[in-house]
Amino acid sequence: MKVTIIHGQTHHGSTYHLTHTLVSKLNCSKEDISEFTVNDISYCVGCFQCIFKDEHLCPHRKQLNPIITALENADVIIMDSPNYVMGMSGQLKAFFDHLAYRWMSHRPDGEMKKKIAVAVSTTASMGAKTVTKQIATQFRWWAVGQIYQLPFTVAAASWDDVSGKIRNKIDIKTDKLASKINKLSGNVRFNLKGRLIFFMNQNIQRGLGYNPVDVEWWEKHGWIKKKKSQT
Numbered sequence: 414m415k416v417t418i419i420h421g422q423t424h425h426g427s428t429y430h431l432t433h434t435l436v437s438k439l440n441c442s443k444e445d446i447s448e449f450t451v452n453d454i455s456y457c458v459g460c461f462q463c464i465f466k467d468e469h470l471c472p473h474r475k476q477l478n479p480i481i482t483a484l485e486n487a488d489v490i491i492m493d494s495p496n497y498v499m500g501m502s503g504q505l506k507a508f509f510d511h512l513a514y515r516w517m518s519h520r521p522d523g524e525m526k527k528k529i530a531v532a533v534s535t536t537a538s539m540g541a542k543t544v545t546k547q548i549a550t551q552f553r554w555w556a557v558g559q560i561y562q563l564p565f566t567v568a569a570a571s572w573d574d575v576s577g578k579i580r581n582k583i584d585i586k587t588d589k590l591a592s593k594i595n596k597l598s599g600n601v602r603f604n605l606k607g608r609l610i611f612f613m614n615q616n617i618q619r620g621l622g623y624n625p626v627d628v629e630w631w632e633k634h635g636w637i638k639k640k641k642s643q644t
């Protein structure tokens with residue numbers, strides 16, 4: 414299976430190691446893994462080019478291209494961030510902002526339904542689940558087929574300070590999650606919540622369809638019928 418890892422931080426702390434503990438248990442070789450950090454991606458400037466015209470007009474598209482290609486090629490997507498004041502890192506949020514056009518409310522990638530995604534976070538005391546939920550929301554709206562969350566309270570500021578007891582727990586949890594992913598990969602069914610959101614947006618595109626670029630996308634993929642042109 415092909416695995417794409419996207420880190421919301423550059424340093425190799427607890428979050429990085431939690432992600433890699435999971436990855437080391439997946440049925441993939443080194444060549445199957447693509448790994449990125451998002452720290453060099455510029456902030457979204459709110460130009461709306463991606464949403465109303467074409468994502469390739471984004472002023473930062475060159476920076477994004479390799480990551481987006483790796484996302485498209487992946488069977489399993491893993492994205493991580495430490496908890497920073499009860500949220501994901503600013504860098505990771507800046508990356509997600511650039512993918513707004515891929516939300517089901519605009520032009521989702523139909524292939525996402527076949528993929529598995531994992532949201533990973535660590536925290537010193539509270540909030541890892543808050544962060545994985547935030548990341549999982551992005552996956553949900555990208556129309557990812559199966560979404561997992563791996564939040565961990567590590568009670569430490571660095572990986573070296575994580576106790577043996579917590580490392581044991583990490584081992585057990587990542588064992589369980591990896592075996593689920595190894596079984597499921599290649600046989601993913603689009604989850605119910607995702608299907609409901611897709612259905613809701615199908616109706617919106619069919620009815621309101623305020624953005625012609627989005628409507629055309631839904632028509633092109635056969636998700637809605639082409640509207641008859643009015644004479």
Ligand SMILES: Cc1cc2nc3c(=O)[nH]c(=O)nc-3n(C[C@H](O)[C@H](O)[C@H](O)COP(=O)(O)O)c2cc1C
Nearest residue numbers: 426427428495496497498499535536537538539570
């Ligand atoms: C800027 C910053 C903000 C943080 N905010 C919180 C927080 O709100 N709650 C908490 O329990 N830990 C917080 N932490 C601690 C980290 O979430 C925790 O140590 C985490 O495991 C660090 O992961 P890393 O080793 O991958 O960097 C914060 C750390 C930093 C650097």
